[in-house]
Amino acid sequence: MSAVHKDIQEHRGERTGVWLVGGRGSVATTAMVGAAAVRAGAAATGCVTCGEPFQELPLPGFGDLVFGGHDIGDVPLPKRAEQLAAAGVFPRELPALVHHELLAAEGELRIGVEDAAAGSQAAEIERLAADLTAFRERLDLARVVVVNVATTEARPSRSPEGVSLSRLRRALADGTSRLPASSLYACAAFRAGCAYVDFTPSTGARLPALDELARERGLPYAGSDGKTGETLVKAVLAPMFARRALRVTSWSGTNLLGGGDGAALAAPDRARSKAASKGLVLEHLLGHPVEGGVHIHHLPDLGEWKTAWDHIAFEGFLGTRMTMQFTWQGCDSALAAPLVLDLARLISLAHRAGVGGAVSELGFFFKDPAGGGSHALEEQYTALLAWARRLGTAVGS
Helix, strand or coil: CCHHHHHHHHHCCCCEEEEEECCCCHHHHHHHHHHHHHHCCCCCCCCHHHCHHHCCCCCCCHHHEEEEEEECCCCCHHHHHHHHHHCCCCCCCHHHHCHHHHHHHHCCEEECCCCCCCCCHHHHHHHHHHHHHHHHHHCCCCEEEEEECCCCCCCCCCCCCCCCHHHHHHHHHHCCCCCCHHHHHHHHHHHCCCEEEECCCCCCCCCHHHHHHHHHCCCEEEECCECCCHHHHHHHHHHHHHHCCCEEEEEEEEEEECHHHHHHHCCHHHHHHHHHHHHHHHHHHHCCCCEEEEEEEECHHHCCEEEEEEEEEEECHHHCEEEEEEEEEEEHHHHHHHHHHHHHHHHHHHHHCCCCEECHHHHHHECCCCCCCCCCHHHHHHHHHHHHHHHHHHHHC
16 A cells, blocks of 8 residues: 555545534535445535545545534524425435434534624633633644635625724724624634635635634635636636637526525625625626626525526627527535535545645635636636645655
């Protein structure tokens, strides 16, 4: 057995905690059900890290992932899994088959924080960090990754964007600064020595002071807003138009969403956060702004499904006007859950390798990549694979 292969096998015996903010939500529940099913032999369809280029990397195995989380809801995970199975997100028999694993994860869920909760935010950060530390120590975990899959927040009207870490600490202590809940979770993750992933477009770790804290403590973070549907298609199609010198004049998208995400995004301030992240890719890849934008509508009848319809107008040779349309229909939780598992495995490797700060190479998974970089999907994938191989070599040497 080679030294690298031996290290891979030994590392896959190191248990890794995956702490899900929004732990009773649809995405979190589907991720936990899916991880248990894959451990039992189900196909890991949709998991990028299960593809051949990643199989030789020293990533934690699915059997080494231990789940916990924060949530403000009270529906137990086994019941939530039954609801999702009844909605067709995964087979109806699956919740019963993974009931034991769901009960174990339910036992590791703790009360989260309300968005813009009153009271001492410094005390809330300490409480959240203590939950993470206790989880790691109680279960003898090698490391813990915090993944935010909670409901999209409204963008704060005032945010301490330019505040240094030292000033932010003082402001939190004396109550003169208010952070959104996602940033409290990110701060708590770094305080507890955990990597952090923001799968939402919420503020999270994107504040300069929290970036400073992550780099100070040698902790990786990634985000934001998982790229699962319409924007995924845009990241492939937009480079096509640009490479063929076809000028896109407008690109309009209409999103119909059911479920909890749709209900949350029915609020205009939350929808603006989502639309802003969804709109970044086009201007970046086309090199110029286009008319249209993204329009989000809540349609409860869709349940756990979403539909995106896009209309693209473009000019060809001699100004000939042409159009393209596409429709994307999918189950958001089933699209997002495998990516959550991929990100937990990859950022765990980054944490093990001593990476600190924003991991731009994980931009392949996001609409608005922390740390910058290309928005073109194929370029992002190439960067991801090269980065993962470098880390695998460094950790295995």
